[in-house]
Amino acid sequence: MIRLLLADDQALVRGALAALLDLEPDLEVVAQVGRGDEVVTAARESAADVCLLDIEMPGLSGIDAAAAVRRELPGVRSLIVTTFGRPGYVRRALDAGAAGFVVKDTPARQLADAVRRVHAGLRVIDPHLAAESLIDGPSPLTERERELLTHALDGAPVATIAARVHLSEGTVRNHLSAAIGKTGASTRSEAARIAQDRGWL
């Protein structure tokens, strides 16, 4: 019997996944959480074997949660189950110690298999995403560029961004100009969107 923990911020999806996985005779959902920062304690208390983690969650992202599980509970394996097939996410998830990466539009029956393989010590990675991840390569952005792009995501003017990060307006424009070049965009908003699509933020 494989003991599972589910982490997803959407209660309906969480409950539905639990119903789906509980149908399998060798799987048992022993814990459900809606926040990333509750994963480790819930996994410890429920003695879970495998954690299914969404990425977009309040408190702590699924990737960071996987890293925390890796650090705090070395025997427990993490499987990322996410909506967005951002190439950059795959690499970051694996670096964080996740054992698998599956997108939410894979057929439902394959999920149980993925769980079993992860539990058996294998790695499960969506093949399509693995290819994209290799093509794109790692993020070319520096830490500052990444940070400034996240602030540019909502379309704020440069002056606002500069105030938020306590930097000179000129410096902000320089960093963003570099980011625009690296993403192949022509405005900072476009650059921010591209970087987000690739999982660089």
Place this chain on the structure above:
Amino acid sequence: MIRLLLADDQALVRGALAALLDLEPDLEVVAQVGRGDEVVTAARESAADVCLLDIEMPGLSGIDAAAAVRRELPGVRSLIVTTFGRPGYVRRALDAGAAGFVVKDTPARQLADAVRRVHAGLRVIDPHLAAESLIDGPSPLTERERELLTHALDGAPVATIAARVHLSEGTVRNHLSAAIGKTGASTRSEAARIAQDRGWL
């Protein structure tokens, strides 16, 4: 026995919801589709009573699918089940003939109840969203403003947008300026993001 059709572009979520709802003794999932433009034919062939529709789907949005169901199959009721609680969506969904509107982070056990109420001829609307929808009121944007904002979503420069819609650059700037005023934003990207958040696009 209430016969259900599920429409969601994420196969995993679709399958999981099916597993969850099939647990209820009086509910039966008789069809599953991943595209909005397959809803009507699948509902007709499977003789469904209630359609659960996600909004973001390829082919046709869940809202447009609800309108099509209303038109083609008058006896069938639609329940929108979506990730995003955009206030503007609620009004548009009801105008399109949907009988209910639920967000995906409602507790799983409430979904079956919502289905039963919709089937009984009642209307089910997330109370929190209903309030927000009333506060915001309907979209103040004109059709052109709405269209131009969608093109501004990815941060494209004005010249690109003007070329895409075959308009003068000056006209595009005038419309976007009006949209910026109506949204309370200070750049077109910010205006686009605000409008999207409110379900005005």
Place this chain on the structure above:
DNA sequence: GCCGCGTGATGACAGGTGTCACGTGGACGT
């Protein structure tokens, strides 16, 4: 030591952007 690189900053310049005034025309309601 020196080089490369990230970070922070300044100044200058061309071009993009938001705003406003103003004009035209068509659709719609009264």
Place this chain on the structure above:
DNA sequence: ACGTCCACGTGACACCTGTCATCACGCGGC
């Protein structure tokens, strides 16, 4: 017929932005 609203356009103006050159500092690698 008239007013109102929307769409579309032009021109002008101030301001914002993206780019580039140039400087300085700290850090790690060969």
